[in-house]
Amino acid sequence: MGTEAATGCISKLSELLRIHRFVMSRICTVNGTEAHMYSYGTPGVLLRKNILSEWWNHMVSLQENTFPVEASVVSPDLSDPGISIALGPREENGMVTDVGLTSSLSKDLLSSYLHSLEQVNRRLPLAQAAVGTCFQFSRTESEDNNSPQHRLLSKGLCQTQLVHQYYSPPGSASQNYDHWLSLRLRWWRQFSSKPSQFVTSNNDVPDGKTSSSIEYMFPWGQSTIETVCNHGDHDIKQLEEQSGLNHQARASRKMVYPHVIECQTSLEDAMAAFLADAFQEKQIFSTNKTTKQNGARMVLQFHPHLAPYNVSMVNTGSKSRELRLITTHWCQELREAGLRVLDTADVSLTQEAQFKRNDELGVPYTVVLNDQTLDTGVITIRHRDTMLKEQVHIAKFKERLVRYTSPV
Known part of the structure; x- marks a missing residue:
């Protein structure tokens, strides 16, 4: 993508995220230097929750002998490249002491290794996982506002790290490393509308280590x-x-020192990648002159598992009270079926305006109820990605939506 096109894409995506309050940013000063602080509105919170849920399910719930660890945001190690702050005075001697805000969860996981090893009778393999807030405030001279990493949710003062450590027998460490790299790449691609944008590259690391990056080709450049x-x-x-x-563990009949295979990402990096991946600008083809003048529509084409909401309800017609009662009932039915429902049917907005809002929020399916629904029991399901509409009897639409959004 050219520079002008990338700049236009960034501008439009940023504006969309601002309007719908996915992400809000403000500048704070730490040690005399400016840094970003991010906060999230309802759509952003739900997107982050869904990403975390999918990561946790993939890396913890479905994996054998994987133990969660709760990490602390405070690190007693002042060599940690996080932020050092003064806490105190301490009660025992009345002196102020410096502590560090942690910049990585890796040490917390390693410190729990021996306890987890005992849980499996010292037999390999096993794994540990942690989710926690980390603080990073270190910049090099080469970093500036034009670097690719600066574009979206980057250079934040704090980030939510997702770390997984797999303890492998030495003899199969290389094979397990390849396995985890392939597994993680597939995880990113399965939620993408453009899977080929996720690629891997090898990193230069000291002897005895092997490292690779999973990168996403953002419109403004490739980033890890x-x-x-x-x-x-x-x-x-x-x-x-x-x-x-x-600290040795048992592999077959030998006692060995395991190799640590670590997968590390953050919610901010994942959110940036999936937002950029989902953003689409689709041309509207219509014979209507007014529609043509409106140009392209902006859509966040999220995978149904990541979308903040699976379904939105739209009411049109004169019998608003009766339709409101039906909508309220079916929203509850859909929630009980496990779907995330946006119930903000607004009679002050036209049907097309509500479709536009839902597309920009990334809602995969919009259910339309009108006066005829009260007579015939037929509703309309509009598909976000194709804009096609299908008519379904109201008694069957819940089953249809559950099937559309069910795990693949």
Whole structure:
């Protein structure tokens, strides 16, 4: 994509996110330097929740011998490249002490390794996972406002890291590393409307380690959204040296030091990638002159599992009270079926205006009830991606929507 096209895409996407309050940004000052602070409106909160839910299901719930760890935002290690702050005074000596706000969850996971190992009778493999807030405030001279990483949800003062560590027998570490890299790439691609935009690249790392990046080709440039690294057995041996406790594990009939294969991403990187991936500008083909003048429609073409809402309800017609009662009933039925429902039918907006709003929010399906629904029991389901409309009897539309949005 050319520079002008990329700039236009960024501008339109940013404006859409601002209007619907997906993301809000403000500038704060830390140690005399400006940094971004992000907050999220309802659509952004729901999108983040859905991404996290899919990651957790993929990396924890469906994996064998995977143990969640709760990480602390405060790190006693002042060498941590996070932000150092003063907390105190401490009660025992009345002195102010500095602590660090953690910049990585990796150390918290490693510190729980021995406990998790005991849970599986010291047998490999096992894994640990953590989700937590991290603080990063370090910039190099080469970083500026024109770098690709600056474009969307980047350079934030804090981020929500998603970290998974797999402890592998040394003999199969290379094979397991390839497995996790392939597994993670497939995870990103399965929720994408443009899977080929997600690619991998190798990283240069010190001897004894192997590292790759999963990158997304944003309109403004290619950027890393996840790293997969085989740290070898160095971290485990270092833990053993520091604690004096045996950190070896059993693989087949041998006692070995496991290799640590770590997958690390963040909710902010995932959200940026899926927002850029979902953004579409679709030309409206119509013989109507007014429609032609309105130009293209902007759509967030989210995968149904990630969309903030699965379904939105629209009422049109003169019998608003009766339609409101039916809508309220079926919204509850859909929620009980596990669907995320946006029930903001607004009679002050035209039907087309409500369709436009739903497209910009990324709602895959819009259900239209009108006066004829009261007579015939027929409703209309509008599909976001194709704009096609299908008529379904009201007794069957819940089953139809559940099937459309069910896991693949």
